Every structure is written in structure tokens, then in C-alpha cells.
Amino acid sequence: xxxxxxxxLAILDHQLIDCEGRRCGNVDDLAIEGGAGEEAQVVAILSGxxxxxxxxxxxxxxxxxxGRGGRxxxxxEEVAEVASHVRLNKRAADYGLGSGDDRLRPWxxxxxxxxx
Amino acid sequence: MKIFQVALGILAAIGGFVDIGDLVFNMAAGxxxxxxxxxxxxxxxxxxxxxxxxxxxVAAVSEKAVxxxxxxxxxxxxxxxxxxxxxxxxxxxxxxxxxxxxICMRLLSGLPYRWLILVAIVAxxxxxxxxxxxxxxxxxxxxxxxxxxxxxxxxxxxxxxGAVAHGFVPHLETEDTLLYAYFAVGLLGAAMxxxxxxxxxxGGVEEGWTPKDLGLNKANAIIxxxxxxxLSFALMIVGGTLFLAQGIEPETLGTIALGAxxxxxxxxxxxxxxxILFAVGGASIDxxxxxxxxxxxxxxxxxxxxRTPAGAPxxxxxxxxxxxxxxxxxxxxxxxxxxxxYAVIFSVVALPLTYLPILLVANDRxxxxxxxxxxxxxxxxxxxxxxxxxxxxxxxPLMILTNVGQG
Numbered sequence: 274x275x276x277x278x279x280x281x282l283a284i285l286d287h288q289l290i291d292c293e294g295r296r297c298g299n300v301d302d303l304a305i306e307g308g309a310g311e312e313a314q315v316v317a318i319l320s321g322x323x324x325x326x327x328x329x330x331x332x333x334x335x336x337x338x339x340g341r342g343g344r345x346x347x348x349x350e351e352v353a354e355v356a357s358h359v360r361l362n363k364r365a366a367d368y369g370l371g372s373g374d375d376r377l378r379p380w381x382x383x384x385x386x387x388x389x
Numbered sequence: 390m391k392i393f394q395v396a397l398g399i400l401a402a403i404g405g406f407v408d409i410g411d412l413v414f415n416m417a418a419g420x421x422x423x424x425x426x427x428x429x430x431x432x433x434x435x436x437x438x439x440x441x442x443x444x445x446x447v448a449a450v451s452e453k454a455v456x457x458x459x460x461x462x463x464x465x466x467x468x469x470x471x472x473x474x475x476x477x478x479x480x481x482x483x484x485x486x487x488x489x490x491x492i493c494m495r496l497l498s499g500l501p502y503r504w505l506i507l508v509a510i511v512a513x514x515x516x517x518x519x520x521x522x523x524x525x526x527x528x529x530x531x532x533x534x535x536x537x538x539x540x541x542x543x544x545x546x547x548x549x550x551g552a553v554a555h556g557f558v559p560h561l562e563t564e565d566t567l568l569y570a571y572f573a574v575g576l577l578g579a580a581m582x583x584x585x586x587x588x589x590x591x592g593g594v595e596e597g598w599t600p601k602d603l604g605l606n607k608a609n610a611i612i613x614x615x616x617x618x619x620l621s622f623a624l625m626i627v628g629g630t631l632f633l634a635q636g637i638e639p640e641t642l643g644t645i646a647l648g649a650x651x652x653x654x655x656x657x658x659x660x661x662x663x664x665i666l667f668a669v670g671g672a673s674i675d676x677x678x679x680x681x682x683x684x685x686x687x688x689x690x691x692x693x694x695x696r697t698p699a700g701a702p703x704x705x706x707x708x709x710x711x712x713x714x715x716x717x718x719x720x721x722x723x724x725x726x727x728x729x730x731y732a733v734i735f736s737v738v739a740l741p742l743t744y745l746p747i748l749l750v751a752n753d754r755x756x757x758x759x760x761x762x763x764x765x766x767x768x769x770x771x772x773x774x775x776x777x778x779x780x781x782x783x784x785x786p787l788m789i790l791t792n793v794g795q796g
Contacts, residue, residue, distance in 0.1 A: 282461075283755070285461075285464075286460045286461045286465065286468070288466060288689055289456060289689060296685075296689060296690060296691045296692065297458065297689070298689040298690075301465070306597055320689070325465065327465060328464075329465050332466060332469055332470070333466065336469060340508050356679070357451045357453060357756060358452070367549075371690075371691070373702075373703055374691055374692070374702045374703050375702075377706060378699055378702045378704055379704035380702075381698055381699045381702045381706070382699045384518075384698070386518060386519065387697060387698045387705075388699050389697055
């Protein structure tokens, strides 16, 4: 991925999809590198409640506290495609994404008919 | 076969259009102002058609549901404010629908209201867990068609059709301008309830709509909501013919059902109650899912009513929690009809936050390509956005000034 994009509009806050089509979080923030005079470059996607505290003042800090603050860093090389969603190369679990759903699943599965 | 399916979908949409907000506001507006406000229903129905079509098109072309668009366009902070507003209104609406469901079951069975609230909640949970969504749509959509009894009732009551026709022309013939405005805002809010577009757009994404389905989307929106609006006319005409003359304020769902009983007898009452039961039950399920969709889309979780419950665990947990919260609200003893009025008025306040991102995305060529809003969609979309903005600013002052429509 090297083409130029309006990153604020085309990537930030978009849906992350893993290689199996699973929804696994949003692009909550971007890690950008490049010193003064250098070209700025996106080096990673940041996702998870830990990122929210920098996004919306008090409201964001509260949301981060409710979500108990975890965050995941996905290197930019792992991005397969930026279309209406941001598609990743590997499975969500390989990055530690979607862990909330994975932790909750066994509990839901205890109810009969959860996998019908 | 395809035509047949479309027809079935439309039938379900007619039954699914009317919810407790429409029942309460249309009947009460008729009882208070006769046929004078019929034209407002037309404006409301065209509004929901315009925005549903837009949401459906965005879903078909860009695979984004409403809260995906909200998050992307207004960002994390603005999106969070929108989410909180949407969820509060949604919970109020859900609680009102569940309360209505319980009242309806009480009128049909004579059992105590509080027990029936519990029965209603458990029944909704079981239906959502066990029954496939295609069947949920059919059962509640077709059951809701019993509401057509109000159309028959409207004719049987022999309204002055000249006065009815005059009602479709915007006019004002009352001293009480504030109350008139309050009802106009309420009718618009009831027709354009936000959960309908959350639910509709998410359904489009789930069913994997593509640009090929845009014709279907347009037909669904125009015919489904259009004919649903027809039921709203019927309710208002019944209210205006029966209740205005006798000075009755339909303050309970039972009074609303009376609108069919007076001209048609026991069978009218029974059909009205069954229609209300299914229409309000279906709306409860739509609202329940709308709440779960919004949160999941805003946070990027897996979601979907066509998935197994374990296939989208946090989405499943969210609707379960919403059901329990709604139980708490209804059990607190709040009157469902009053709660409905509050829910509709507050939903008007939250409407611009929902519709602006949709309007922006539908105009974005980078997502929508050649399916961006055309001139008609934009003129209507912007006109309605301005209208929504105005009514959202006036809704709460009007509610206070008219003492929630009590005059």
C-alpha cells in the first residue's frame, strides 16, 4: 500500500475486516512517523478502547475507562486493501483483534441453540 | 417468482410501518384536530421514503449501515454523542412498544398487566432466539396487516370526504397554533422514527445488496412506506370522525382499538387488537435490533440478525441487555402511551444527527461512484434535512409549552 489517500476520510474510523471477512474493530487511530522536513508516513493502525482517550476529551476518556483500555497495533504492512472497509492480511486473532467477541462466545454458546 | 417475493416484502413493510408512535399520534391528532393534519402525514411519509432509499442505496453500494457512516463522517467524538442520543431514544421507544404489547395482551386475555410485561419480554427474547429472521418478518408483517381494519372502519364511519380531502391541503383553522404545531412535529417524528432507517440499512448490508438491488430498494421504500402511510391516514380519519365529535381523548391503546369496534363490532375490536399486537411486537424487535446494530457498528464489532447468536457474541449480549433494560423501564410503572409521546418527541431531537452523515455519504463520489445522490434525491434530502433541523429545535419547547399535548 503506497498510493496517496486522504487518510482522515478514507481510513480513520473505518471498519477493520480480517482475511476471513470477520468484522474485528475499527481504525481508532493511526501511528504516523516522520520528523520535521520528512514525509509523514502511516506506520500502523491503532484499535481498541485504549486509543479512545485521545479522541474525544472527557467523553473519550470515559469511553476508554468503560472499555477497560486495551489497544492493538497493526503494522501498516498488514493492510491488504483499503476499500469501503480496511481489509487485513491475516485472521483477527493473529493480531489480537476481536478478542471481546472471542472471550464472550463460550458464554453465549452455553445457551441451547446459540449455534443453530 | 421475484415479483412474488417483492410483493411479500411489501406486504410485510406495510404491516411493519405502523408502530405505537404512529398509533398514538395519528389517533390523538385526529381526535384533537379532525382531518386538518392529514397533509403532515404525507410530508412525513415522503421524508422516510427519501431517507430510507438513501440509506438502502448507501448500504447496497458501499456496504455501510447508518452507524458505520456516522462514525466515519462525524468521527469518534461526534459519533459518540450521536450514539448516546440514538440509544436513549431507542430504549424509550423499545420500552414504549413493549408496554404497548403488554397492554394489548391484557385487553385480549384479561390477565394482570405486570405479569404480561414479563411475558412480553420473554416472548420477544424467545422469538428472536428461535425463529429465523425471514419468518419474523413474515409473521409480524402479515399479522400487522390486521390493522387494515382501521381503513374499513374509516369508510364505515362515513366521514365527510370533502373535509378529508381538505385535510390534505396545508392549512390552519385553529386558535391553538402551539398545539397544532406540537401535533405536526409529533406526526413527523412518528413517521420518520430513526430506528426504521437503522434497521433498514443494516438489513440491506446483511442481505448483501449490490447496485443490482437498487430497484428493489426503491420499490420497497416507496411502496412499503407509502402504503404504510395509508394506514396512518385511516387512523387519523377514524380519530377525527369518531373521537373529535364526542370529545374523547384516546389516552389508552384500548380507546384506539375502540375506533374499530364502534363501526364494526366485536370482530373489529379483535382484528384491531391483533393488528396492534403484531405491529407493536414487530416494531419491538426492529427497535431491539436497531439498538444492537448501532452499538456494534459504532465500535466495529461483528453483528447480524442472520448470524447465529454465537456468531456475533457482543451483538447478542447487547440486545439481551437492551431487553432487560426495557423490562426495567416498563416495570417502573410509566404509562406506555405517555412514554410513546416522549420517545417520539425526543427522537425528533436526535434525527438530524442520524440523517446528516447519511446525506454526506450519499453525496460522496469516492464511495458511491455513479450512484451518488441525483438532483431529486439531493433537493428532497436537503429540504428534509432543513425541516428536520427546524422541528428538532422546536420539539422540546413545544412539548413544554403544550404540556405534552394536553393543551
